[in-house]
Amino acid sequence: MASKEEEHKKALMQQDIEIIKRMNKIKHKIAVMSGKGGVGKSTVAVNLAAAFAKKGYRTGIMDSDVHGPNVPKMFGVEGKSLKFDKNGIIPIETEKGIKIMSVGFFLSSQDTPVIWRGPAKTGVIRQFLAEVVWDDLDVLIIDNPPGTGDVPLTILQTVPSLDGVVLVTTPQSVVQEDVEKSVNLVKNLNIPIIGIIENMSGFICPHCENEILIFGKDGGAKIAKEMGIPFLGRLPLDIKTANASDMGTPIVIEEPESEISVKISEIVDKIESKIKSMP
Numbered sequence: 001m002a003s004k005e006e007e008h009k010k011a012l013m014q015q016d017i018e019i020i021k022r023m024n025k026i027k028h029k030i031a032v033m034s035g036k037g038g039v040g041k042s043t044v045a046v047n048l049a050a051a052f053a054k055k056g057y058r059t060g061i062m063d064s065d066v067h068g069p070n071v072p073k074m075f076g077v078e079g080k081s082l083k084f085d086k087n088g089i090i091p092i093e094t095e096k097g098i099k100i101m102s103v104g105f106f107l108s109s110q111d112t113p114v115i116w117r118g119p120a121k122t123g124v125i126r127q128f129l130a131e132v133v134w135d136d137l138d139v140l141i142i143d144n145p146p147g148t149g150d151v152p153l154t155i156l157q158t159v160p161s162l163d164g165v166v167l168v169t170t171p172q173s174v175v176q177e178d179v180e181k182s183v184n185l186v187k188n189l190n191i192p193i194i195g196i197i198e199n200m201s202g203f204i205c206p207h208c209e210n211e212i213l214i215f216g217k218d219g220g221a222k223i224a225k226e227m228g229i230p231f232l233g234r235l236p237l238d239i240k241t242a243n244a245s246d247m248g249t250p251i252v253i254e255e256p257e258s259e260i261s262v263k264i265s266e267i268v269d270k271i272e273s274k275i276k277s278m279p
Helices: 004-023 041-054 118-131 150-158 173-188 219-227 239-247 259-276
Strands: 028-033 059-063 083-085 088-090 099-102 139-143 164-169 193-204 231-237
Touching: 004 118, 028 041, 028 150, 028 259, 041 059, 041 139, 041 164, 041 193, 041 239, 041 259, 088 118, 118 150, 150 173, 164 173, 164 219, 164 259, 173 193, 173 219, 193 219, 193 259, 219 231, 231 259
Parallel strands: 028 139, 028 164, 059 099, 059 139, 164 193, 193 231
Antiparallel strands: 083 088
């Protein structure tokens, strides 16, 4: 008779097989990370997904931030009910055809806290990877929680053939120090770094439309140069972006001709070129 430990190992091995089968149907998998919270990482991830979808890519986004699952709200699908069939969990789909999976869909209300320790968090992430019916996506954006803890590590070690990581930072030196830790983690795991995005690099005044460098400038470019990784671009701190996220429509969809939407599209062009050139 098998012990509980042997049964657990067997279940994990079977789950690994399912993860490989699901993920192999997806052409490109991109993890979005940040060393510190509050840098606008989820906003960037959501707009990257929306921009890929606008280019005609079949796109999905997996919200791995267990304690702060904001992606459903940013896409205007908060409170939607998940469906299940014999093949697994059916992700929620936006009007633009973007598929979304998030812990937020499992909560009884939006103010319900997720009080889980490490094993529970990594368990649900593995379940998402093994059981969500993504089908044949072109691009899956994986929005990670900040830092280098259990969940980002699980993503980096579990997702097969991960194309690479996009890191989000702000110009502040204190944030840069934390980004360096994320860079070193990714490098130690021999996963490609697609590049760094400097977010909140300047505030666009809604009255005069001038740029004010609240957090400084070029911190992202500096760390990219120092660590020998690509710099993807700067994104300003714009109230229109925050308002669009609050209203459930990413800025690249709400105002496609805006300066920040153009910059995001340019960044996606760079990411697209990068992942297409990978072996």
